[in-house]
Amino acid sequence: MIKRHHIATLAAALGMAAALVGPALAADNAVDTSKRIKVAMVPKLIGLSVFKANEQGAREQAKKLNIDFLYTGPVTASAQGQVDVFNSLIARRFDVITTTANNPTQLAPTLRRAMKKGIKVVSYDSDVSPDARDFFIQNTSYPAFGKALVESVAKYTGADAKIAILSSTKDATIQNEWINALKAYMAKTYPKMQIVTTEYGESSPSKSLRAGLDIIQAHPDVTGIIAPDGAAEVGAAAAVQKLGKTGKIFVTGASDPDAIRQYVKSGIIKASPLWDEVKEGALVMYVARLAHNGALKPNDHFTAPDLGSYDVKNRVIIFSKPLIFTADNIDQYKF
Structure with missing residues (x-):
C-alpha cells in the first residue's frame, strides 16, 4: 500500500515538473x-x-x-x-x-x-x-536557384541561345539576387548564351503578358524567357501561347504549380523551379x-x-x- 505522505511527495514532484515544463x-x-x-x-x-x-x-x-x-x-x-x-x-x-x-x-x-x-x-x-x-x-540558396533557372531552359534552347528575362520590379530584392546568380552561372557554364533584354511586369499578370508580348515581338531570335516571378512566368507563357510560339520559345520562372500547370502540360514550360x-x-x-x-x-x-x-x-x-x-x-x- 502507498502511504499518504508518499502520495503527497509524488504529487509535489509532479507539480514541480509541470511548473518547469510550462x-x-x-x-x-x-x-x-x-x-x-x-x-x-x-x-x-x-x-x-x-x-x-x-x-x-x-x-x-x-x-x-x-x-x-x-x-x-x-x-x-x-x-x-x-x-x-x-x-x-x-x-x-x-x-x-x-x-x-x-x-x-x-x-x-x-x-x-x-x-x-x-x-x-x-x-x-x-x-x-x-x-x-x-x-x-x-x-533557397541564391546560387542553387540561379543554376536551376538556367538549366530549366538550357536543355531546350541550346548553349548559345538568346535569352530574355522578365522580372517583377527593378528593386525587388530576391529577383535581383536570382538574376545575379543566374548570370554568374550562365557566364561560367554557358558562356555563349546571351541575355538580350530584361523587362518588368510589376508582379501583375496583365502587365507581364504585355511585357512578354513585347519581348517576343521586339526580339524574334529569343528562344528562352526566364521569368523569376509568379506573375511574370504566367505572363511570359501566355505570350508564347498567344503568338503561336510553343516549341520555339521555352519559359521558366518561379511560380506555383496550379498557376503554370496548363503551360507545363502544353510544353511551353518544360521545367520550373520553386519550393x-x-x-x-x-x-x-x-x-x-x-x-x-x-x-x-x-x-x-x-x-x-x-x-x-x-x-x-x-x-x-x-x-x-x-x-x-x-x-x-x-x-x-x-x-
Whole structure:
C-alpha cells in the first residue's frame, strides 16, 4: 500500500515538473504557446498565387501555435503600400510582422520603428535591410536557384541561345539576387548564351503578358524567357501561347504549380523551379512564434514538426533546395 505522505511527495514532484515544463507547450515540447499573440503576414501584394499558398500554410500553422493571424497587404506591388500596412499594424500593437519586401530599403525605417516598439520582424522570400528584421527565411540558396533557372531552359534552347528575362520590379530584392546568380552561372557554364533584354511586369499578370508580348515581338531570335516571378512566368507563357510560339520559345520562372500547370502540360514550360510555398508559410509562423518567445538565437539550430530541421546563420534560415516542377511530377502538387 502507498502511504499518504508518499502520495503527497509524488504529487509535489509532479507539480514541480509541470511548473518547469510550462503550462502549454507544443506537441514537440519545444515551443511555449501559453500566450496568444498577434502575427501579421504582409506579402508584396494581395492576390498573387504564390503568396496565397504561403497564407494557406501560415494560417494552418497559426492555429497550432495559439497565434491570432492576419493576412494583409497592398493590392499592387508597392513599397509605399507595404509601409502603410506596417504603420497600421504598429498602431494596432501586433506582436510580430512577417513580410516579403517590394523594396529592401524603403521599408526599413518603418520596420526599425516597429522593432524599437518591441515588435518582432521576420522577413521571408524577399529580404529587407538586415538591420530592419530579426530573422530572414530565404527560400533557397541564391546560387542553387540561379543554376536551376538556367538549366530549366538550357536543355531546350541550346548553349548559345538568346535569352530574355522578365522580372517583377527593378528593386525587388530576391529577383535581383536570382538574376545575379543566374548570370554568374550562365557566364561560367554557358558562356555563349546571351541575355538580350530584361523587362518588368510589376508582379501583375496583365502587365507581364504585355511585357512578354513585347519581348517576343521586339526580339524574334529569343528562344528562352526566364521569368523569376509568379506573375511574370504566367505572363511570359501566355505570350508564347498567344503568338503561336510553343516549341520555339521555352519559359521558366518561379511560380506555383496550379498557376503554370496548363503551360507545363502544353510544353511551353518544360521545367520550373520553386519550393513548397505552403510549407514555407508554415515555417514563417513557426519562426514568428520562436522569435516572439526569444527562443531563437542569431546562430542556432531548431526542428519544426512536420517541416524539418534548420540552421540559423547570422539570422538567416534557408528553407529548401529548389523543387523542379515538370510534366512528370506537377500533378503531385496542389497549391
